[in-house]
Amino acid sequence: MSTNGENGNGTKFLNPTPMLDELEKGPWPSFITGFKKLAERTKKTMLRGVMDQLEYSYHTKMGYWKGGLVTVQGYGAGIISRYSMIQDKYPEAREFHTMRFQPPPGLHYSTKTLRTVCDIWEKYGSGIIATHGQTGNLMLQGITEANVQACFDEMNQAGWDLGGAGATVRTGTSCIGPARCDDSCYDTLGMHKKVLDHFTGQVHRPELPYKTKFKFSGCPNDCVNSVMRSDFSVIGTWRDDIQVNQVEVKNWIKEYGMDSLVNNVITRCPTKAITLKGEELEINNKDCVRCMHCINAMNKALHIGKDRGVTLLLGGKNHLKVGAMLGSVIVPFMKMDTEEDMDAFIELAEKIIEWWDDNAFDHERVGETVERIGMKVFLKDVGLDADPNMVVQPRDNPYFKTPY
Amino acid sequence: MSAMTSATTPEKVKRTYKTKESGPHDFWNELHPVVQKNYGKWKYHENPRPGVLMNVAESGDVLYTVRAGTQRQNTVDNLRFICDLADKYSDGHLRFTIRNNVEFLTPNWENVEPLIAELEQNGYPVGGTNNSITAIAHTQGWLHCDIPATDASGVVKSMMDELITEFRKDDMPAKVRISTSCCAINCGGNADIAVVVRHTRPPRINHDILANICELPKAVARCPVAAIRPTTVNGRPSLMVVEEKCMYCGACFGACPAMEINHPDHSTFAVWVGGKNSNARSKPSAMKLVAHGIPNNPPRWPEVNDTVRTILTAYKKSARAFERVGEWIDRIGWKNFFEQTGLNFDENMIDDYRHARTTFNRSAHIRF
Numbered sequence: 001m002s003t004n005g006e007n008g009n010g011t012k013f014l015n016p017t018p019m020l021d022e023l024e025k026g027p028w029p030s031f032i033t034g035f036k037k038l039a040e041r042t043k044k045t046m047l048r049g050v051m052d053q054l055e056y057s058y059h060t061k062m063g064y065w066k067g068g069l070v071t072v073q074g075y076g077a078g079i080i081s082r083y084s085m086i087q088d089k090y091p092e093a094r095e096f097h098t099m100r101f102q103p104p105p106g107l108h109y110s111t112k113t114l115r116t117v118c119d120i121w122e123k124y125g126s127g128i129i130a131t132h133g134q135t136g137n138l139m140l141q142g143i144t145e146a147n148v149q150a151c152f153d154e155m156n157q158a159g160w161d162l163g164g165a166g167a168t169v170r171t172g173t174s175c176i177g178p179a180r181c182d183d184s185c186y187d188t189l190g191m192h193k194k195v196l197d198h199f200t201g202q203v204h205r206p207e208l209p210y211k212t213k214f215k216f217s218g219c220p221n222d223c224v225n226s227v228m229r230s231d232f233s234v235i236g237t238w239r240d241d242i243q244v245n246q247v248e249v250k251n252w253i254k255e256y257g258m259d260s261l262v263n264n265v266i267t268r269c270p271t272k273a274i275t276l277k278g279e280e281l282e283i284n285n286k287d288c289v290r291c292m293h294c295i296n297a298m299n300k301a302l303h304i305g306k307d308r309g310v311t312l313l314l315g316g317k318n319h320l321k322v323g324a325m326l327g328s329v330i331v332p333f334m335k336m337d338t339e340e341d342m343d344a345f346i347e348l349a350e351k352i353i354e355w356w357d358d359n360a361f362d363h364e365r366v367g368e369t370v371e372r373i374g375m376k377v378f379l380k381d382v383g384l385d386a387d388p389n390m391v392v393q394p395r396d397n398p399y400f401k402t403p404y
Numbered sequence: 405m406s407a408m409t410s411a412t413t414p415e416k417v418k419r420t421y422k423t424k425e426s427g428p429h430d431f432w433n434e435l436h437p438v439v440q441k442n443y444g445k446w447k448y449h450e451n452p453r454p455g456v457l458m459n460v461a462e463s464g465d466v467l468y469t470v471r472a473g474t475q476r477q478n479t480v481d482n483l484r485f486i487c488d489l490a491d492k493y494s495d496g497h498l499r500f501t502i503r504n505n506v507e508f509l510t511p512n513w514e515n516v517e518p519l520i521a522e523l524e525q526n527g528y529p530v531g532g533t534n535n536s537i538t539a540i541a542h543t544q545g546w547l548h549c550d551i552p553a554t555d556a557s558g559v560v561k562s563m564m565d566e567l568i569t570e571f572r573k574d575d576m577p578a579k580v581r582i583s584t585s586c587c588a589i590n591c592g593g594n595a596d597i598a599v600v601v602r603h604t605r606p607p608r609i610n611h612d613i614l615a616n617i618c619e620l621p622k623a624v625a626r627c628p629v630a631a632i633r634p635t636t637v638n639g640r641p642s643l644m645v646v647e648e649k650c651m652y653c654g655a656c657f658g659a660c661p662a663m664e665i666n667h668p669d670h671s672t673f674a675v676w677v678g679g680k681n682s683n684a685r686s687k688p689s690a691m692k693l694v695a696h697g698i699p700n701n702p703p704r705w706p707e708v709n710d711t712v713r714t715i716l717t718a719y720k721k722s723a724r725a726f727e728r729v730g731e732w733i734d735r736i737g738w739k740n741f742f743e744q745t746g747l748n749f750d751e752n753m754i755d756d757y758r759h760a761r762t763t764f765n766r767s768a769h770i771r772f
Contacts, residue, residue, distance in 0.1 A: 019702060019703045020558075020703065022703040022704055023557075023558050023561050023562070023703055023704075025565075026561065026562070026565030027527075027529065027565060027568050028473065028529065028561055028564035028565045028568055029473060029474055029475040029482075029527050029528060029529075030475065030561060031475040031476070031477035031478075031557045031561065032561075034475055034477070034478060034479045034481065034482050035477075035479065037479070037481055038479040038480070038481055041481065050547070054546055054547055054555075057546035057555070058546070058555070058558070058702040058703055060668060061553075061554070061668030061669075061700060061702065062666060062668060063545075063546045063549060063550070063551070063552045063553075063666065064546075065548060065549065065550045066550055066661060067550045072423070073419065073423065074423055075423075080548075082548060082550065096548065098548060101429075102427060102428040102429060103428065103429055104428065104429045104430060104431035104434045105428055105431045106431060106499060107499045107500040107501070107502070108431050108434040108435055108497070108498075108499045109434050109497070109498055109499060109500075110433065110434045110496055110497055111487035111490045111491050111496040111497070111498070112496065113429070113434060114483060114486075114487055114498075115484065115487050118480040118483055118484055118487075119480075121480060122480045127479050127480045127481070128477060128478070128479055129478050129479065129480065129483060130476055130477055130478065130544075131474065131476060131478055131483070131500045131504060131506075132500060132502075132504070133543065134541065134543050134591050134592070134593065136502070141477075141547075141548060149419065152423075153419070153421045153423075156421075156423055156424055156426070157421070159426060159429050159430060160426075160429055161424070161425060161426045161427055161428070161429070171428075172428070173502060176499070178443050178444035178445075178446075179435055179439050179443065180439065180446060180457075180459050180467060180469070180509070181446060181449075181459070182446035182447055182448055182449060182459070184444065184446070187444065189431050192428065193427070193428050193430070193431065196427050196428050197426075197427040197428070200425045200426075200427045201425070203427070204425060220682070220683035220684070221682045221683065221684060222681050222682050222683060222688070223502075223682075224502055225502070225593060225594065225681040226681075227681050227688045228593065228594040228679075228681055228688065228690070229593055229594075229681075235683075263724075263725075264725050264726055268685050268726060269685075270685055270686060270687075289683075290683070291683045291684050291685055291686075292682070292683060292684045293684040293685045293726070296684055297726070299448050299449055300448045318589060318590045318591065318593065318594075319588055319589055319590040319600075320588065320589040320590075320653060320654075320655055320658075321626075321627075321628035321653055321655045322628055322758055323690075323757065323758065323759070324590070324594060324690045324691075326688050326689075326690060361625065362622065362625055363625070363626055363659075
């Protein structure tokens with residue numbers, strides 16, 4: 001199916017890329033095959049330059065992109081500028097900027113919308129699109145600065161806006177939530193849209209100590225990995241009883257067996273909250289920590305509770321510079337059904353971001369700031385009460401101050 | 405990133421269009437009509453076969469999802485082809501997952517098998533659901549990033565070529581999430597198994613240009629162990645690194661491109677296991693380092709693949725149902741993990757950084 005890019009007979013557009021060609025072998029979809037087809041069809045010289053430079057990187061084991069400052073009018077973020085450091089060698093790779101666009105929450109697309117993006121992008125840029133970036137952006141990769149404003153204007157007219165980059169509120173991510181999932185405790189997609197709309201100014205203009213991210217998971221399965229991938233991890237939950245359908249419990253036992261119920265469900269409850277009474281399950285909801293395992297395993301028989309809301313964790317971030325941090329609870333429960341509920345969340349988020357902006361060092365994530373200054377001071381400053389759900393254990397040293 | 409003056413742009417027509425700061429693209433009209441009708445009113449789900457989900461609404465409506473792997477670094481051509489399939493089989497609606505798979509959503513069971521056939525015929529493997537090894541989270545690498553020590557899409561392609569059988573099936577003990585990252589920042593994220601670059605030398609400083617392209621105080625402040633100091637070299641202001649303090653994180657390189665951390669031979673891979681973000685059964689956990697010094701060998705990275713395959717083989721053999729990699733290790737213990745995988749536990753795996761003590765075994769619980 002694929003060619004090796006050799007320019008032997010003069011009719012091929014691309015230069016030889018023997019190292020990259022190795023990545024056309026094998027059953028997984030090959031991005032190199034995709035690039036080659038695109039380049040041969042469109043004859044865009046940027047693609048040839050980028051593939052030449054990538055091949056060179058594979059030989060030297062070094063990268064050759066440097067950043068700069070490319071933006072659209074009124075914005076200070078959202079375009080990742082890339083200039084080749086070896087333009088003399090590969091002038092066709094001189095500029096290869098990426099435009100980050102905020103996709104529909106849940107990454108849902110109609111073909112009409114996606115085709116519109118493809119058409120606009122082919123007109124102005126390379127034709128390479130990453131679905132999606134790790135934070136959640138749709139990434140249009142490869143455009144020159146001269147085309148950026150016009151491309152943005154057409155995308156903006158089609159309902160698209162740039163995502164965050166640098167010291168901004170970043171693009172959010174939401175799980176599929178109410179668009180398919182029976183475990184979804186709140187409207188993840190709606191909340192994502194509302195919160196990111198609210199912070200739009202801070203997405204587009206960098207004014208914060210560093211980046212901050214919101215991610216919205218509908219239940220404690222946390223399918224968008226918010227606990228570690230976001231500063232503000234919004235995890236759906238419920239505070240009343242798991243709903244038990246004992247008829248379906250019996251059906252489950254018929255299908256999977258009693259030993260499976262014991263070995264894979266009852267004994268796996270982290271707080272031993274499930275007991276068996278004959279063929280009926282009894283859940284001690286006071287002991288339940290909403291881990292989702294039994295519901296995952298028996299989704300027809302067990303269902304999330306009715307009094308739903310969210311748990312908010314703060315401070316997740318990746319390795320640089322202090323190691324990965326998982327977010328920790330700062331609000332055990334808040335309702336998230338109405339506009340007013342979401343407004344209350346936004347108000348709290350604003351307070352936290354303001355506190356962080358006032359107190360953080362440059363390049364310090366909010367979790368690191370809280371660690372440096374202390375949770376006690378943080379909670380007082382943003383007006384949150386101490387709650388046992390915030391800790392695994394109370395302190396085991398006596399060194400704290402009380403007013404006198 | 406240092407500020408570079410951009411190329412002069414040609415005379416432009418005065419812009420009359422006014423930007424709408426519209427935030428995330430609207431989602432409601434992107435949803436399939438069956439999804440809109442049953443929004444927030446789903447009852448239960450089943451798994452008819454690997455790569456296919458079935459969700460049943462309270463109304464009785466049924467929605468099938470067919471999931472397939474993609475390159476992630478797609479082109480307008482293959483996205484248009486995916487749109488063709490969506491128009492043909494899923495009423496013009498699709499979505500993507502956060503691990504870069506594509507999903508086609510349809511209420512019509514008759515569409516499922518033909519869609520699977522067309523996807524597979526055109527090189528898009530169907531799978532990635534439930535207890536599969538799903539597609540690998542990754543970012544940009546040499547294709548686009550300004551600080552990468554290696555490539556991203558290339559490593560993932562070579563790994564998924566080997567793991568595609570487990571992508572298409574769903575018979576691992578539990579779901580397996582893998583990520584790759586091209587520098588120590590770990591953009592790929594916390595995962596059951598993660599392959600992450602680790603630098604092994606301090607940065608190499610270009611004193612001739614540093615003061616021209618970097619903000620010195622910013623780079624000094626960036627270092628988490630205060631290893632960077634101002635200095636003068638050949639009469640120019642510059643920076644120096646106290647090499648005994650440096651632990652090669654590369655944060656300074658992000659602040660100052662004149663402090664090159666990447667090296668074709670000295671930037672190697674570390675492998676981490678046991679990351680888990682879900683709350684099911686056990687609490688979320690950060691991943692732990694179990695191998696390092698693995699060579700960075702494009703274009704196929706065979707050493708990385710060997711290490712990952714070794715871990716997965718041991719995991720599949722001895723883990724129980726519903727045990728994620730980290731939970732499996734918690735049960736069998738680290739001693740048994742290193743024995744069963746044949747990986748080498750060395751002194752570097754005993755933490756000596758910020759929260760070291762919390763990782764020590766403060767008990768007499770021993771495994772023999």
